[in-house]
Amino acid sequence: MKLFKYTTWRPFDAEGNSQKCNTRENLLRSLLYFNSAEKFNDPFDLCPFFDIDCSDDELKRTTTETIMQEEGLTLLKARRKALQLIRQQGLHTISGRKSAVEKITAKMMNVGVCCFTTNHPTTILMWSHYGDHHMGLCLEFDIPNEIPSNENLECSFLPPVPVTYSNHLPKFKLVRHTLDDLLCCLRTKSMEWKYENEYRAMHRNYIGTIAYSPSLLQSVTAGCKMQDKEFDELSKTIRNMKIHPNLFRAQKKEREFGLTLIKC
Template identity: 30%
Template sequence: MIKLKSNMFRPLYKYRANDKYLIDLITKSELYFSSPIDFNDPFDSNLEILNAVGKEEIIEHYRKTVKPSDDFFSNILEKSLNDKSVFEIINSTLKKEFYKWVNEAAICSLSKTSHDLLMWGHYTNCHKGVCLGFDPSLLETSLGTIYDVKYTKPVPKINIYDNPTDAVIEFFCAKSNHWKYEKEVRIIQGKVGPYKFPKEALVKIVFGVKCDDKEKVKIMELVYNSGYQNVDFFQSFTDKKYFRLLGQKIRLIDNKIDNYKK
């Protein structure tokens, strides 16, 4: 199981464009869980499932769960399993049920970093949006276990029989090395839709380099008016020496941005 191993005191981040979905996130205190079917990586949550179970595994599992006096039935089971069609039916049924659950599942993706240039470009309307920081311990308490995404070059093959729970997590949390820069973590739920988080969980908002000052004021006022009390605001800006982003803490005074460093 690849549960989040990072420091649980460091925020986890959600990159967002400045749109109605950002407004809903703030005003309703909701994070949206999406179907992996809609993700932008064709390999994402689309891995090969191995034949779930073989003859020996079925017999061994049966013998572990029945009384010793039931050897008669074990022998009957062993003989019936010589029919190849029995395996096909069992494996087909297991895979069908697994994929049914997969198709109904939903994921919320976050990142361990708030200053990745590519993610700012991809997910915030070219640096015009924001990056929201959340307290991971409060998210985990309210939304469920947070799992690290495992980046790999070979495509994993999933065995759902040995440990179904671990198989589900690996299925949803394995991605190509090409995406490693995202430093992604995921929360898994059983249904697509918005899920409430406690207001205390939102602890930080970073504005993009190209975010307009009027939009910053609007978002900061929206945060205050929505009842958040422990959110720090930061402005991203480009480093003069290296291709990287830096941040400066800012505040709102008389409807104006204060301590904005360029």
Template identity: 25%
Template structure:
């Protein structure tokens, strides 16, 4: 089931950090990041397997030709397949071909895909530490039921890497294994993602999708003043709150800020 709210942790350390946060709150525009910027070297960098009989490989290349060069005749397609198999740089049975396809895949990710990473939790100590400037930043609250977040999908956390087999996996399966699978170590993040197939960049959303802002436990008075000023500019009311460390246990409490 989808959570009621999804959260975006944001740092507040640099002028760029503050500007991006302001654009989210005041301009209703949010940045979809390139996968190459992620802090996990396995994230969106899938592993491949190329195991398949030759007739299955040829069927894959025929489908590829039909999509990319539909004007070719059947004879021309077969000739193109033979050329692919004869060249180690394109033959996926050869190490050179396998390495090349993985490099092309990685480069395409940086140019063709942007990702918005969100969390289903707003009070996780490590999330504040890693993504919100060591508890000095903010956490933005979004209504998960709005149209803007209708495309959000949960991350699957796995003990072993999911292998992509280009000869057998459908496009949807390859996309899921690439963008929606992470190591089990990251399960605490409770991550959900929106994928933008147009490259990294900003995307507009309905102002009502943003419903609140939580200040970190170590957020400064200046940060609070900025956030309050932004909230007054927002088209719809925003719930403002602050995280507080528990006095006896390793946990955070989120309490509403007084006007």
């Protein structure tokens, strides 16, 4: 599966002096950064709809149905278990439901998310929005359905899944929420973001860098507004990598709105 990641490339400060560049370090060490949704530019990320105003009967019914489906219990046994769970978690009161929502939301913000796109590095908007206004990089990955093991890998992550675009927030269960519920929230965004054609990988309890197999990175493309000095530093960085991906430089077309890629 070919996926792309747009990012910044700032190896020098405003005066032209070398400075710490996280992207450079991540390239050299084959690392991807998994961020919290709390840091994303969309305030609706991982913010599902919780129906805390539902009636007691509705809460009991949906919880009973969930338990029957997941555990195969009879209606009577599932209803008893549902009532017990609702009492234990204080969900028979509005204040208890609000408290449950706060705990679930806090848990969601501990999910590390790494974003990709299927949009090729000739896509102008992706450069403008995520590639540092055409001064950054686009990384091309060839990611299999199963992430290869890495002997230096301290954390593992789920393979990228496509984002679903909708006009409605996903609905999250107050009781007995599952990994599928979390995945639904992870990959649901507003229809206004559809142009991104986004995929997301996640780690359930980790924010930070995670190693990947160096062979997954197929190419690196420099934005069309990257300065020569910065491009030279990028070339040097790639020469120092364990496996050398192809290097391209985006260039504006002369007679139309578009980009072409020059192999370097």
